[in-house]
Amino acid sequence: MTLEIAERRVLGPAGPAARDAHEARTVQLGAQRGVIVYEAQVVLGRGEGHPERVHRPDRPSGLHGYGVRCLGDEGWAGSMIRTSRDVLSAGGSCTHNQQSSVSKRGARMKTAVLTTSWDDGHRCDVRLARMLREHGLRATFYVAPENQEFARQDLLTLPEIRELSQDFEIGAHSMTHRRLPSISEQEAEKEITESKAVLEQVTGQEIKAFCYPGGAYTKSHVQLVKDAGYRYARTVARYAFKVDDPYQAGTSLHVYNHRFDLWQTARFAKFRPIKVLRCLEWEALAQAMFDQVIREGGIYHIWGHSWEIDEHNDWERLENVFRYISAHPKVNYVTNGELEA
Numbered sequence: 001m002t003l004e005i006a007e008r009r010v011l012g013p014a015g016p017a018a019r020d021a022h023e024a025r026t027v028q029l030g031a032q033r034g035v036i037v038y039e040a041q042v043v044l045g046r047g048e049g050h051p052e053r054v055h056r057p058d059r060p061s062g063l064h065g066y067g068v069r070c071l072g073d074e075g076w077a078g079s080m081i082r083t084s085r086d087v088l089s090a091g092g093s094c095t096h097n098q099q100s101s102v103s104k105r106g107a108r109m110k111t112a113v114l115t116t117s118w119d120d121g122h123r124c125d126v127r128l129a130r131m132l133r134e135h136g137l138r139a140t141f142y143v144a145p146e147n148q149e150f151a152r153q154d155l156l157t158l159p160e161i162r163e164l165s166q167d168f169e170i171g172a173h174s175m176t177h178r179r180l181p182s183i184s185e186q187e188a189e190k191e192i193t194e195s196k197a198v199l200e201q202v203t204g205q206e207i208k209a210f211c212y213p214g215g216a217y218t219k220s221h222v223q224l225v226k227d228a229g230y231r232y233a234r235t236v237a238r239y240a241f242k243v244d245d246p247y248q249a250g251t252s253l254h255v256y257n258h259r260f261d262l263w264q265t266a267r268f269a270k271f272r273p274i275k276v277l278r279c280l281e282w283e284a285l286a287q288a289m290f291d292q293v294i295r296e297g298g299i300y301h302i303w304g305h306s307w308e309i310d311e312h313n314d315w316e317r318l319e320n321v322f323r324y325i326s327a328h329p330k331v332n333y334v335t336n337g338e339l340e341a
């Protein structure tokens with residue numbers, strides 16, 4: 001069948017062009033139908049629930065592919081990859097003769113939303129942000145500008161926060177990161193309002209999202225967060241795939257091995273022993289959760305701490321997960337603040 005190229009974007013080489021790649025993905029997500037040409041490096045096989053996966057290159061530098069993703073009335077209808085520019089020079093159309101068996105399944109897929117958040121405002125956030133950009137993932141960084149748990153030189157500087165805000169959402173995580181129930185109501189109110197004001201001044205943007213330090217809060221703190229003008233507040237609850245209350249929003253997965261999670265993990269893995277064992281490692285759990293959201297729909301919220309990832313030497317595992325969850329045509333990638341909208 002012949003398909004029109006509705007939009008196309010010629011991308012530069014990978015690496016410095018990460019921002020372009022991100023834009024291309026945004027274009028791809030925004031399209032309702034038609035065909036989009038986007039940068040792609042390697043496509044691996046099609047698996048259950050994963051019609052296609054675009055991977056970072058294991059190929060020689062300079063060799064880039066271009067993918068054509070076809071979005072029609074029935075949703076995802078297949079794709080192909082060329083490793084030369086012939087698709088782009090095809091004069092606005094291309095021939096696609098590989099009708100995929102997953103297109104009908106694709107049509108039944110429910111909405112999948114993916115968001116990530118990263119707490120504390122540690123300087124390792126800079127490295128994390130680089131990885132997020134490379135994979136075109138959206139994120140919210142919850143910053144506590146005067147976090148008492150780290151030396152000042154380990155915190156993001158104000159210019160670094162400002163730079164992060166160019167590509168990601170900045171959320172407030174109180175000023176000092178003290179647990180709200182451990183301080184007076186007056187102090188808690190100051191933590192909540194001052195962090196919003198400071199970060200708004202630094203970024204020049206509205207700070208919509210708040211994250212309770214250590215996940216500790218009471219009903220009165222929820223009210224203080226509402227009164228301060230926030231529109232969303234995150235907790236540290238896990239295994240959530242929807243937001244019931246935007247001021248007590250849970251998450252799906254913490255990038256960390258919670259060894260005492262056996263019951264929740266077992267329930268998630270539908271008590272299948274091998275899957276349960278596998279999912280005790282956060283990397284496998286992260287991928288299994290993504291598969292579930294693709295199959296069943298829902299909001300998939302991954303969060304973590306860059307300093308913790310660094311401490312546990314988890315960068316490579318995180319990169320594997322980012323590769324697994326990025327650039328999926330059925331997924332709407334958003335920041336935390338956009339969940340509320």
Ligand SMILES: [Zn+2]
Binds near residue numbers: 177
């Ligand atoms: Zn924190």
